[in-house]
Amino acid sequence: MRERWLDELAAARPGLDRSSTAARVAGLLREQITDGRLVPGARLPEEDLCRAVKVSRNTMREAFRMLAQERLLVHEFNRGVFVRRVTADALADLYRVRRILECEGVRCAPDAPPEALARLEAAVLDGERAAGAGRWADVGTADIRFHQALAALVGSPRVDEMIRHLLAEMRLVFHEMGSPREFHEPYLARNRRLHDLMARGDLAAAERELRSYLDDAEAQLTKAYRENERL
Amino acid sequence: MRERWLDELAAARPGLDRSSTAARVAGLLREQITDGRLVPGARLPEEDLCRAVKVSRNTMREAFRMLAQERLLVHEFNRGVFVRRVTADALADLYRVRRILECEGVRCAPDAPPEALARLEAAVLDGERAAGAGRWADVGTADIRFHQALAALVGSPRVDEMIRHLLAEMRLVFHEMGSPREFHEPYLARNRRLHDLMARGDLAAAERELRSYLDDAEAQLTKAYRENERL
DNA sequence: AGCGTAGAGATTGTTCAACAATGGAGCAAT
DNA sequence: ATTGCTCCATTGTTGAACAATCTCTACGCT
Numbered sequence: 001m002r003e004r005w006l007d008e009l010a011a012a013r014p015g016l017d018r019s020s021t022a023a024r025v026a027g028l029l030r031e032q033i034t035d036g037r038l039v040p041g042a043r044l045p046e047e048d049l050c051r052a053v054k055v056s057r058n059t060m061r062e063a064f065r066m067l068a069q070e071r072l073l074v075h076e077f078n079r080g081v082f083v084r085r086v087t088a089d090a091l092a093d094l095y096r097v098r099r100i101l102e103c104e105g106v107r108c109a110p111d112a113p114p115e116a117l118a119r120l121e122a123a124v125l126d127g128e129r130a131a132g133a134g135r136w137a138d139v140g141t142a143d144i145r146f147h148q149a150l151a152a153l154v155g156s157p158r159v160d161e162m163i164r165h166l167l168a169e170m171r172l173v174f175h176e177m178g179s180p181r182e183f184h185e186p187y188l189a190r191n192r193r194l195h196d197l198m199a200r201g202d203l204a205a206a207e208r209e210l211r212s213y214l215d216d217a218e219a220q221l222t223k224a225y226r227e228n229e230r231l
Numbered sequence: 232m233r234e235r236w237l238d239e240l241a242a243a244r245p246g247l248d249r250s251s252t253a254a255r256v257a258g259l260l261r262e263q264i265t266d267g268r269l270v271p272g273a274r275l276p277e278e279d280l281c282r283a284v285k286v287s288r289n290t291m292r293e294a295f296r297m298l299a300q301e302r303l304l305v306h307e308f309n310r311g312v313f314v315r316r317v318t319a320d321a322l323a324d325l326y327r328v329r330r331i332l333e334c335e336g337v338r339c340a341p342d343a344p345p346e347a348l349a350r351l352e353a354a355v356l357d358g359e360r361a362a363g364a365g366r367w368a369d370v371g372t373a374d375i376r377f378h379q380a381l382a383a384l385v386g387s388p389r390v391d392e393m394i395r396h397l398l399a400e401m402r403l404v405f406h407e408m409g410s411p412r413e414f415h416e417p418y419l420a421r422n423r424r425l426h427d428l429m430a431r432g433d434l435a436a437a438e439r440e441l442r443s444y445l446d447d448a449e450a451q452l453t454k455a456y457r458e459n460e461r462l
Numbered sequence: 463a464g465c466g467t468a469g470a471g472a473t474t475g476t477t478c479a480a481c482a483a484t485g486g487a488g489c490a491a492t
Numbered sequence: 493a494t495t496g497c498t499c500c501a502t503t504g505t506t507g508a509a510c511a512a513t514c515t516c517t518a519c520g521c522t
Contacts, residue, residue: 020308020475046503056477057503058289062296069300077251078484078503096387104331156327162393251504277474287506292475309474309513 022062025053029063033072033083034168036175040085044073070165072172086173088225094169095218098147099211101163105153106207109198112153117199120149124195127188139184140174146191150210177224187217253293256284260294264303264314265399267406271316275304301396303403317404319456325400326449329378330442332394336384337438340429343384348430351380355426358419370415371405377422381441408455418448 029049032038050060064081067073073081086094109117127142144167151163174183190213197206260280263269281291295312298304304312317325340348358373375398382394405414421444428437 022476045501058478059476061293061504065293065296066300069297079486080503093387093389096385097389100331100335100385100390154327154331156324158324158328159331253504288474289507290505311474311514 020059020062021055022059022066025055025059026063026066028053029067030070030072030168033067034171036171038083040083040172040176042083044081044083046080071169084169084172086169086176088222090169091173091221091225092218094166094173095214097162098166099214101151101154101159101166102147102210102214103207104159105150106198106203106210108153108155109203109206110201112155116149116153116155119152120146120195120198123149124191127191131185131188136181136184139188140171143184143187143191144170146195173221177221177228183220187213251290251293252286253290253297256286256291256294257297259284260298261301261303261399264298265402267402269314271314271403271407273314275312275314277311302400315400315403317400317407319453321400322404322452322456323449325397325404326445328393329397330445332382332385332390332397333378333441333445334438335390336381337429337434337441339384339386340434340437341432343386347380347384347386350383351377351426351429354380355422358415358422362416362419367412367415370419371402374415374418374422375401377426404452408452408459414451418444 029038029044038044044064046057046060046064050057053060064073064075068075068081072084074084075081123142123146127139127146130136130138130142148160148163148167151159177183190209194206194209194213197203197209260269260275269275275295277288277291277295281288284291286294295304295306299306299312303315305315306312354373354377358370358377361367361369361373379391379394379398382390408414421440425437425440425444428434428440
């Protein structure tokens with residue numbers, strides 16, 4: 001192989017690449033959504049946002065498209081864009097795919113580079129620290145980073161992107177039902193156990209644990225959903 | 232349950248929903264790309280296309296964005312949009328994800344509805360018919376439909392969408408190296424064998440066959456790629 | 463010849479203003 | 493209460509304009 005460092009430079013280029021204003025606007029909105037300041041179901045009127053961010057309608061619509069593709073927004077023709085409301089069906093599908101990708105991550109753990117495993121442990125530690133300090137929102141963030149690191153063990157850029165979008169949607173689900181504390185707390189210990197099983201190399205047990213973890217979380221969220229739907 | 236037929240109507244709605252012109256334009260371009268009339272690497276100048284399709288630049292750019300999100304086009308800032316060239320690395324990643332999704336499809340076969348399995352067999356038959364008639368392009372189409380049906384066994388809308396995009400990219404790969412005949416012919420029999428193994432219920436053997444199938448196809452394409460790269 | 467520079471021309475990025483098309487709210491009539 | 497109608501706000505789409513950036517050519521230098 002010739003000039004490996006050239007490839008590394010080429011790979012780092014898009015990071016330094018200046019982004020279009022639409023992308024930056026999309027970033028702003030994404031932040032508002034994942035932080036929960038824009039609640040699911042909320043409508044985003046073009047003109048109001050244009051005035052707020054001081055961009056033209058075209059670029060705003062461009063930003064909308066991006067976020068719609070990420071499934072954070074839904075675009076209803078001739079009606080406008082809304083923050084996505086994840087239905088119970090979509091939630092089930094979300095977990096179906098999470099099971100596939102994250103379990104594959106567990107199976108790939110032996111072949112994964114050490115940094116990838118280190119990120120996994122870092123996420124566990126971050127979660128534990130945040131819980132100790134009572135920062136429950138950060139516990140949620142660490143949990144998401146944990147599962148992201150899990151899927152990243154596959155070592156596939158595509159899988160990375162999929163799981164990133166998936167977990168961004170999970171944030172929508174969390175915001176739609178509030179109460180970060182009760183929900184995230186019990187999963188802290190399970191993240192830790194899962195990580196330890198993998199570190200020990202017991203992949204079969206790790207996969208079982210992960211499956212049961214996801215089953216429980218899905219059941220809990222689905223139950224909460226059904227109750228919410230009564231409103 | 233009350234008013235079941237209402238839900239069915241609601242489910243059928245998006246089909247009748249008229250689409251934006253941007254979406255239709257994107258459809259046109261998508262067809263040109265997957266049919267190979269637009270070769271990978273080709274540049275798509277905004278104004279030329281606007282004049283050809285008689286839409287404004289804004290809507291054309293909107294169409295571009297959709298296809299860029301599907302990875303059929305790449306959008307280089309201040310340089311324009313191009314038909315995607317799949318690199319060797321991207322090809323490897325493509326197969327990595329195909330292995331994950333399609334193998335999962337095999338494992339889900341027992342729980343899949345009969346229609347889904349029927350579509351699988353239909354794709355096999357279509358391929359065999361097309362091969363008998365010497366329509367090699369159609370053989371390729373049937374092959375893609377076969378693998379799409381395979382992943383569809385998972386029964387997940389998300390997986391369906393992923394595999395659809397993945398296989399659309401595979402078309403790009405095929406077009407970049409031409410010669411549909413030699414490439415698709417040997418896989419006809421393997422599709423048939425794979426289907427029969429699954430119909431017989433021997434999932435373990437089916438998964439082994441699928442993995443070897445994908446390994447061989449990837450190796451063959453990668454080899455062709457390395458040779459092409461010398462140009 | 464090889465290399466860096468400068469400027470012209472072309473293409474893209476972004477904005478703006480306008481009009482058509484559509485959806486939703488209110489109101490009248492039955 | 494439901495239907496049919498009108499009016500208004502919002503979105504869909506267009507076309508033109510200007511700024512920013514790239515590409516290419518020509519030029520001058522060593």
